[in-house]
Amino acid sequence: MSAFAAAFFSLGNLVNVALSIAVIGILGVGMTAVILIGGIDLSAGSGVALAGVVAALAAHAVGGDAAGGSLAAAGAAVVAALAVGAIGGGITGLAVSRLRAPSFLVTLALLSIERGLAFLFSSGQAVSDLPAGFNWLGQGILLGVPVPVWLTAACFGGGWFVLSRTVWGRWIYALGGNESAAWLAGIDTRAVALGTYVANGVLVGLAAVVLTARLGAAVPNAGVGYELDVIAAVVVGGTSLTGGRGNVLGTLAGAVCIGILDNALNLANVDPYLQRVVAGVVILLAVLGERIRSRAHA
Amino acid sequence: MPVPVLSAAGITVRYSGVPALQDAGIELYPGTIHALAGENGAGKSTLMRVLAGAREPDNGTITAGGQVLRLRNPRDAHRAGIRMIQQELSLVPGLTAAENIVLGAEPRRWGVIDRRMVRLRAAQAIASLGVPIDAEQPAGRLSLAHRQMTEIAKALDAGGAGTLRVLILDEPTAILPAHEADALHERLRALRANGLAILYCSHRLDEIERLADQVTVLRDGACVATGPVREMPASVLIPLMVGRAIERQSWRAASGTRPGPVVLAVDHLSTASRARGAVARAPGATPGATPGATPRATPRATVGARAGDPEMGFAASVADASFVLRAGEIVGLIGLVGAGRSEVALALIGAVQRSGGSVTLRDVPIRPRWPRDAIRRGIGYVPEDRAASALILHDPVRTNITLAALRSLVRWGVVERVRERLVTQRWTDALRIKTRSIETPVQHLSGGNQQKVVLARWLAAADPSLSVLIADEPTRGVDVGARSEIYGTLRDLADKGTAVLVITSDLAEAIALCDRLLVMREGWLVGELAGDDRTPERAASLMVPS
Numbered sequence: 001m002s003a004f005a006a007a008f009f010s011l012g013n014l015v016n017v018a019l020s021i022a023v024i025g026i027l028g029v030g031m032t033a034v035i036l037i038g039g040i041d042l043s044a045g046s047g048v049a050l051a052g053v054v055a056a057l058a059a060h061a062v063g064g065d066a067a068g069g070s071l072a073a074a075g076a077a078v079v080a081a082l083a084v085g086a087i088g089g090g091i092t093g094l095a096v097s098r099l100r101a102p103s104f105l106v107t108l109a110l111l112s113i114e115r116g117l118a119f120l121f122s123s124g125q126a127v128s129d130l131p132a133g134f135n136w137l138g139q140g141i142l143l144g145v146p147v148p149v150w151l152t153a154a155c156f157g158g159g160w161f162v163l164s165r166t167v168w169g170r171w172i173y174a175l176g177g178n179e180s181a182a183w184l185a186g187i188d189t190r191a192v193a194l195g196t197y198v199a200n201g202v203l204v205g206l207a208a209v210v211l212t213a214r215l216g217a218a219v220p221n222a223g224v225g226y227e228l229d230v231i232a233a234v235v236v237g238g239t240s241l242t243g244g245r246g247n248v249l250g251t252l253a254g255a256v257c258i259g260i261l262d263n264a265l266n267l268a269n270v271d272p273y274l275q276r277v278v279a280g281v282v283i284l285l286a287v288l289g290e291r292i293r294s295r296a297h298a
Numbered sequence: 299m300p301v302p303v304l305s306a307a308g309i310t311v312r313y314s315g316v317p318a319l320q321d322a323g324i325e326l327y328p329g330t331i332h333a334l335a336g337e338n339g340a341g342k343s344t345l346m347r348v349l350a351g352a353r354e355p356d357n358g359t360i361t362a363g364g365q366v367l368r369l370r371n372p373r374d375a376h377r378a379g380i381r382m383i384q385q386e387l388s389l390v391p392g393l394t395a396a397e398n399i400v401l402g403a404e405p406r407r408w409g410v411i412d413r414r415m416v417r418l419r420a421a422q423a424i425a426s427l428g429v430p431i432d433a434e435q436p437a438g439r440l441s442l443a444h445r446q447m448t449e450i451a452k453a454l455d456a457g458g459a460g461t462l463r464v465l466i467l468d469e470p471t472a473i474l475p476a477h478e479a480d481a482l483h484e485r486l487r488a489l490r491a492n493g494l495a496i497l498y499c500s501h502r503l504d505e506i507e508r509l510a511d512q513v514t515v516l517r518d519g520a521c522v523a524t525g526p527v528r529e530m531p532a533s534v535l536i537p538l539m540v541g542r543a544i545e546r547q548s549w550r551a552a553s554g555t556r557p558g559p560v561v562l563a564v565d566h567l568s569t570a571s572r573a574r575g576a577v578a579r580a581p582g583a584t585p586g587a588t589p590g591a592t593p594r595a596t597p598r599a600t601v602g603a604r605a606g607d608p609e610m611g612f613a614a615s616v617a618d619a620s621f622v623l624r625a626g627e628i629v630g631l632i633g634l635v636g637a638g639r640s641e642v643a644l645a646l647i648g649a650v651q652r653s654g655g656s657v658t659l660r661d662v663p664i665r666p667r668w669p670r671d672a673i674r675r676g677i678g679y680v681p682e683d684r685a686a687s688a689l690i691l692h693d694p695v696r697t698n699i700t701l702a703a704l705r706s707l708v709r710w711g712v713v714e715r716v717r718e719r720l721v722t723q724r725w726t727d728a729l730r731i732k733t734r735s736i737e738t739p740v741q742h743l744s745g746g747n748q749q750k751v752v753l754a755r756w757l758a759a760a761d762p763s764l765s766v767l768i769a770d771e772p773t774r775g776v777d778v779g780a781r782s783e784i785y786g787t788l789r790d791l792a793d794k795g796t797a798v799l800v801i802t803s804d805l806a807e808a809i810a811l812c813d814r815l816l817v818m819r820e821g822w823l824v825g826e827l828a829g830d831d832r833t834p835e836r837a838a839s840l841m842v843p844s
Contacts, residue, residue, distance in 0.1 A: 166711045167704050174701055177690035184649065184687055185702040185755065186673035245692060 007267050015146065021259035022148035023048070023223075026207040027230040028237075028251040029159035030200030035234055036163070037176045037196050038243030039096060039103035043110035044204055045226035047088050049118040049219070051208035055081035055134075056127035056218035063131060074133030081212070082205035088114060089201020093194035103197075111227070118220040128217035138213025148210045155203060159248040172196060176243030233258055236286040257286070301363070303328045303495045304349065304380065304464050309358035311344050311519075318344040319355070320519045326464055326495040331486060333510035333527065334499040337539055337744070337777035341519040342499050346466050349497065350382035351375030362463075379463035381453035385472060385775070387445050391438025396420030398437050399452045423451035427485055443478040446470060450485070465489065466497045471505060472775050475634050475803050483509050501777060503532040504806075515539055536778060557813070558625030561797040562646075562677075562766050567655035569615040569638075569645050616641045617821035620655075623766060623797035628788060630812030631801045633841050637818040639801045640682055643768045647672040647679045659765060673702060676765035678756030680749075680772055682801070688752045691741040695733050696722045698740050698751050702759035725754035729787055746780025749773070753787055760796075767791060770801040785811050805834050817841055 007013060027044050034041050058080035063073030088110060095101040140147040163169035171192045174182040183189045212218045237254030239246025261282055265275045302325040311319040319341045326332050336342045347353040349360065351369035360367045362378055369375045389398045396416050405415035420433045429447045437445055456462045471479040486496055486509065500506055506513055507527060514524040515538045523538050616638045623629055631639050644650040646657065648666025657664055659675055666672040669679065681687035689698055699722050700707060707718050722736045729750040733743055740751055749772060756767055769788065773781045788811070792798045802808050808815055815827040817840040825840040
């Protein structure tokens with residue numbers, strides 16, 4: 001056991017944990033906001049794949065065969081990823097806010113559409129040979145810390161600030177807490193909903209950048225099932241699925257818990273199939289614990 | 299001396315350590331209507347919940363017929379013949395009245411619901427009430443009054459056993475217009491004659507005087523008095539309830555001042571075409587075409603043929619309303635439920651689109667497309683149902699008060715927290731909102747204090763001052779003490795030049811508080827009463843269709 005402990009608490013391993021939750025963490029910030037307004041995004045994983053594929057194709061389109069060293073190609077890839085994410089979020093946002101479609105169904109449809117498009121655009125193949133500048137975003141080290149960890153930290157910091165300090169954040173809580181009250185108090189609830197989904201989409205794009213850059217290639221079946229891990233992190237972090245209550249710090253804690261759990265089970269050589277079971281049980285316990293706690297308060 | 303059918307003694311209940319009831323007790327006798335009086339937060343709801351099995355007391359005993367009862371959940375209470383009618387009715391809207399009546403105790407034959415039996419039992423329960431409820435209508439289509447009657451019928455059915463002994467009603471008339479309340483009282487008297495024990499909670503003391511035999515007064519979680527109603531008139535009850543003598547009409551400011559200039563002029567306002575085809579002025583105007591969230595407090599006229607029928611209690615549309623509001627004036631808008639009062643308010647703030655007419659604010663024509671437009675022009679709106687349409691219940695007092703004022707409290711998109719706290723503190727002090735701190739979730743406040751939070755929102759949002767405040771039933775579910783404070787706040791606001799429009803079902807309140815009364819009937823603004831014309835008789839003759 002002490003060998004396990006030594007392995008677990010080594011600095012290298014802690015950085016590993018941080019790195020392993022980067023993508024889920026970035027997605028978690030957006031998902032927290034979406035869940036706070038009473039929505040859900042089931043298309044996050046597919047969105048990551050599509051944005052990654054489009055980013056890689058954009059890099060090749062701009063950089064040509066010599067994509068390797070081109071900074072322009074790297075820039076194009078990042079912009080493409082963020083744009084694809086924003087468009088996905090925009091579609092969801094418009095459908096939800098204008099047509100009052102349930103986000104669950106809209107994003108369920110997008111889950112399929114985006115995954116299909118990722119395969120179509122990539123012809124089912126991994127798109128590799130990405131610009132070095134792009135790959136740095138996933139593999140680079142800045143001041144001794146991997147770049148994805150910096151990006152994740154920035155997303156959480158930004159998410160915390162927006163939600164807890166800005167008007168936008170206040171409106172998000174109001175919309176999720178009581179939509180008619182928010183509307184009657186003069187809040188542009190449609191704009192808040194649309195903006196939240198677009199922001200979430202941009203974060204999906206960023207997560208795609210980090211994942212694709214880390215792998216050094218865009219894979220059309222990347223991110224399968226990520227939406228479930230992300231929702232788990234958000235819920236374990238105490239955000240209410242009915243909206244209006246929760247915050248990104250909880251989501252960070254939830255993501256860290258899940259990351260540590262995976263990591264510890266790995267180090268302890270637990271059967272990978274059993275790992276999934278254990279992870280599920282822990283999520284269940286976290287949610288039950290939250291229910292019991294909130295009942296004690298009522 | 300008759301034996302109580304249900305009695306409770308030494309009941310203590312704590313919510314997260316805070317006592318809501320301390321050593322409270324009550325005895326209910328068969329064939330007796332027992333009223334429960336007290337301010338909000340006095341513990342009335344908690345006591346009723348304990349008797350109905352919705353909350354197990356931390357201490358104390360409940361006995362029925364000499365036997366100690368343990369009521370761990372509503373099911374236990376049902377078995378003991380005790381049923382409670384909640385203030386928020388709890389019917390399943392998609393099921394018919396009959397299906398609702400037998401809900402949870404459906405008669406079965408070979409595991410399948412016995413529909414014939416359902417109809418039979420529903421018919422029996424409805425017949426014993428003597429109210430013509432259409433048992434085959436989905437509950438969601440029934441009027442509020444009939445929905446309430448359906449709930450009572452469900453209690454009488456008592457899961458098919460028909461052994462109801464105790465009926466508990468929490469503020470049953472809060473949601474009813476006056477004539478419906480009278481009808482309810484008549485039913486309750488009939489049930490009393492059949493030997494039922496009825497526990498009746500109400501804020502309306504006149505109602506207690508008229509209806510009840512016994513009354514128990516709760517204050518701060520304790521029973522401070524109990525006795526026959528005839529020995530305890532309002533003059534005795536009120537000091538007991540508030541623990542101090544307040545004058546019944548202390549809010550009535552001497553409004554000798556001449557009304558100011560016209561602030562809001564409404565000319566031939568109408569909303570979406572009426573189903574009866576009486577008024578279909580605006581081609582292309584569709585009901586329910588409101589963008590964004592439709593406030594839940596506004597029952598949509600979904601049932602075409604019945605829309606606007608005041609007897610049915612559906613939201614009417616406005617056929618024709620013309621009036622002016624002047625600075626410094628409180629104007630009352632009265633009428634039966636379904637007369638279109640709330641619709642006028644919703645049209646003025648843009649929550650419902652008007653189909654005809656014009657509105658000018660200080661001589662400038664306005665046409666708010668949605669509440670935001672109205673708010674920017676200084677029109678505030680206190681909705682009828684504060685929990686559904688105004689408050690974010692689990693959020694703190696602070697964010698609820700500043701919700702509409704955020705624009706003025708923001709720099710670079712960031713909320714200035716220090717100023718926000720100052721603003722919140724200022725208005726909680728000014729309106730004497732009783733809360734542990736400004737960070738307390740509003741759901742922990744009493745009804746009166748919650749309503750003050752909604753008022754504070756508009757006072758805080760007004761920059762520099764509110765032109766018009768529209769308050770729909772501002773004192774509904776509010777205790778006597780807070781009520782007069784709310785009247786005072788409205789009067790202060792008027793004195794500072796705001797035109798105040800109050801929609802109320804309480805005629806006494808309307809006459810005492812308002813300088814002028816506008817009367818609506820079936821969507822038409824049919825009259826205006828000022829000065830000495832503001833009598834209940836004059837108002838009633840205008841309100842009721844002849």
